[in-house]
Amino acid sequence: MRIVIKVGTSTLAHSTGMLNIRRVEQLCKVLSDLKNAGNEIVLVSSGAIGMGVGKLGMRERPTDMPGKQAAAAVGQCELMYIYDKLFSEYHHTVAQLLLTGSDIENEQRRKNFHNTLFRLLELGALPILNENDTIATEEIVIGDNDTLAAIVAESVRADLLVLLSDIDGLYTADPHADTDAKLISRVEAITPEILALAGESGSCLGTGGMATKLRAAQRVNAAGIDMVIANGADPDILYQIVEGAPAGTRFIGRR
Numbered sequence: 001m002r003i004v005i006k007v008g009t010s011t012l013a014h015s016t017g018m019l020n021i022r023r024v025e026q027l028c029k030v031l032s033d034l035k036n037a038g039n040e041i042v043l044v045s046s047g048a049i050g051m052g053v054g055k056l057g058m059r060e061r062p063t064d065m066p067g068k069q070a071a072a073a074v075g076q077c078e079l080m081y082i083y084d085k086l087f088s089e090y091h092h093t094v095a096q097l098l099l100t101g102s103d104i105e106n107e108q109r110r111k112n113f114h115n116t117l118f119r120l121l122e123l124g125a126l127p128i129l130n131e132n133d134t135i136a137t138e139e140i141v142i143g144d145n146d147t148l149a150a151i152v153a154e155s156v157r158a159d160l161l162v163l164l165s166d167i168d169g170l171y172t173a174d175p176h177a178d179t180d181a182k183l184i185s186r187v188e189a190i191t192p193e194i195l196a197l198a199g200e201s202g203s204c205l206g207t208g209g210m211a212t213k214l215r216a217a218q219r220v221n222a223a224g225i226d227m228v229i230a231n232g233a234d235p236d237i238l239y240q241i242v243e244g245a246p247a248g249t250r251f252i253g254r255r
């Protein structure tokens with residue numbers, strides 16, 4: 001299977017912005033194992049800004065553009081250093097691709113990015129993508145990595161997109177506010193009722209939230225790709241997801 005996996009900042013870092021070492025080590029181990037089993041893996045990783053915040057000792061995520069960009073420049077480096085180190089332990093080679101909205105919109109640049117991505121997969125490398133936060137200003141921003149992951153899944157014609165987040169999946173109500181909220185394990189069609197279940201963005205270091213995830217599901221489902229939202233707290237959940245066992249919320253692609 002060709003699988004695109006997106007990890008959010010809340011999965012990779014503690015709320016301080018510092019690396020969640022146990023979690024990231026486990027994630028790299030599971031992804032390496034899935035690759036060893038013959039799957040092709042593309043990782044879309046957030047965390048550049050969050051880790052930059054931690055590494056620069058900032059008290060909170062900056063709100064101004066140069067502040068965010070400076071944090072991303074530091075954090076992206078840190079992120080790739082860690083991925084390179086951990087995946088190398090399992091003899092996997094990582095590659096970094098940083099994109100902006102104009103790389104997707106411009107036909108020539110999109111083609112260049114596709115060619116690179118496909119060649120990396122042929123070469124057995126593990127592509128790791130993020131938005132190029134150091135230059136993506138409002139006009140050219142993709143905006144969030146749920147959307148980026150959906151674009152990538154579509155363009156590599158993935159079999160599956162997995163969004164790992166700090167929530168177990170889509171609930172019938174906000175689980176933080178309503179104790180009766182139930183996890184929805186399978187969504188066959190993204191109806192207006194389903195869209196209405198998206199609340200606000202929950203984490204203080206990342207962007208996105210349920211709304212961007214549901215839009216990502218709409219996009220890939222229309223292209224015939226299944227998408228799963230699951231909790232990244234225990235990366236072992238990826239084994240169940242890849243086997244098709246119930247885990248998180250699975251949005252079924254149109255066949």
Ligand code: GLU
Binds near residue numbers: 008045131206208
């Ligand atoms: N590109 C951002 C980062 O790496 C994250 C965007 C997102 O969380 O969706 O910090």
